[in-house]
Amino acid sequence: MTVAARLHQDITPDGSDYETVRRVIEMITQDYRSQPTLDRLAADLGQSPSQLQKVFTRWAGLSPKAFLQAVTLDHAKRLLGTEGLPLLDASFEVGYSGPGRLHDLFVTHEAMSPGVWKARGEGLTIRYGYHPSPFGLALIMITDRGLAGLAFDDPSLGKDAFEDMASRWPKARYVEDAAATAPYAARVFDPARWQADEPLNVVLIGSDFQIRVWQALMQIPLARACTYSDLARKIGQPTASRAVGAAVGRNPISFVVPCHRALGKSGDLTGYHWGLTRKRAMLGWEVGQGQA
DNA sequence: AGCAACAAATATC
DNA sequence: GATATTTGTTGCT
Numbered sequence: 315m316t317v318a319a320r321l322h323q324d325i326t327p328d329g330s331d332y333e334t335v336r337r338v339i340e341m342i343t344q345d346y347r348s349q350p351t352l353d354r355l356a357a358d359l360g361q362s363p364s365q366l367q368k369v370f371t372r373w374a375g376l377s378p379k380a381f382l383q384a385v386t387l388d389h390a391k392r393l394l395g396t397e398g399l400p401l402l403d404a405s406f407e408v409g410y411s412g413p414g415r416l417h418d419l420f421v422t423h424e425a426m427s428p429g430v431w432k433a434r435g436e437g438l439t440i441r442y443g444y445h446p447s448p449f450g451l452a453l454i455m456i457t458d459r460g461l462a463g464l465a466f467d468d469p470s471l472g473k474d475a476f477e478d479m480a481s482r483w484p485k486a487r488y489v490e491d492a493a494a495t496a497p498y499a500a501r502v503f504d505p506a507r508w509q510a511d512e513p514l515n516v517v518l519i520g521s522d523f524q525i526r527v528w529q530a531l532m533q534i535p536l537a538r539a540c541t542y543s544d545l546a547r548k549i550g551q552p553t554a555s556r557a558v559g560a561a562v563g564r565n566p567i568s569f570v571v572p573c574h575r576a577l578g579k580s581g582d583l584t585g586y587h588w589g590l591t592r593k594r595a596m597l598g599w600e601v602g603q604g605q606a
Numbered sequence: 607a608g609c610a611a612c613a614a615a616t617a618t619c
Numbered sequence: 620g621a622t623a624t625t626t627g628t629t630g631c632t
Contacts, residue, residue, distance in 0.1 A: 523631060542611055546630095556611045557630040563610045564632090578611070585610030593610095611629085618623065 331373045332450045332595070334359070338370065339591050339598070342382050352378055373448060375602030384601040385594045420508055421532065421570065424459065426519040435483025435519070442476070443492030445499035448599060449569070449592055452503075454495040455479060460515030461498055463566045466588045482566055483519065502570055505603045516567055527561040528571045537600040539575045542584075563587055569596065 338355055355378065356363040370378045430438060440462060442455045447466075453475040455463030463482075465475040480488060501507050501514055518525045530548045534540055542562065546555040565573045568588060574596040578584040586593035 521632075546611090551630080553612095553628095554630050556609075556628090557632085559611050560609050560631070573610085576610080579613095583610090587610070590610095608632085609630105613628090614626090616623100616625070619621090 384598045422513045435486030438486040441491035443495035459517045524561040541579045
């Protein structure tokens with residue numbers, strides 16, 4: 315099966331795969347100490363073990379067991395007491411194979427002038443559309459310069475993706491145009507199309523400081539992680555880690571600007587705007603792509 | 607005033 | 620002793 319065909323299956327319109335995966339992750343992370351078996355997870359979900367195995371591997375490219383190890387990395391890292399070690403190095407210590415040599419999603423970015431940001435998006439026309447993704451229903455926003463926003467709709471979060479995004483640039487004009495955003499959805503979530511010869515154009519709209527943080531984030535390779543203080547050092551303000559945290563959290567283009575790769579210094583997955591479970595899911599998924 | 611932080615100190619098991 | 624919780628400091632919005 316081609317990657318494209320596989321991806322098409324991954325992103326069932328009703329998002330049922332992600333829903334299953336999300337619940338598994340929640341169960342796993344609730345008591346990772348007990349290392350729940352596949353049989354038990356399946357029983358709790360009311361599915362047959364083989365069915366669960368199939369859905370899970372299709373989605374993550376990893377068996378649930380391997381995935382369990384991946385999302386337990388924060389725990390592993392804490393146990394190892396390693397400092398500033400990239401995520402996968404830590405996983406290597408717990409008997410996990412190393413990262414693949416996959417290229418990361420190749421993007422070119424340009425920063426919107428601070429003026430546009432200060433004007434709260436005035437004069438900007440933003441087209442948007444909803445598309446299924448491996449992480450649930452995604453809301454994509456574009457300007458004529460490129461991708462400007464990526465959010466996730468998640469009823470369990472009790473927040474509306476569109477409201478959330480629109481409040482960032484309240485004065486922009488919003489036009490629904492799913493046909494225009496569809497190609498972006500296809501590109502962003504298909505690792506087979508992450509190639510340098512056809513870079514994805516993204517537009518960063520934010521304050522000066524935020525944009526520097528987001529640019530630093532985009533330099534973190536797939537399935538790797540770094541800490542907030544690492545980022546602070548990287549942008550030349552080693553004491554500004556707290557401000558970095560705030561800026562990371564404000565990132566409008568989640569997943570593409572990999573805010574999910576920022577961890578607390580101890581390896582804790584501190585917070586995530588679109589839900590901690592989704593952050594774990596992304597990290598695990600990336601590890602899976604690295605294996606593929 | 608408010609944060610998706612950090613480190614050191616103190617309290618708790 | 621190892622972990623939880625608290626407290627002071629931090630830089631940018």
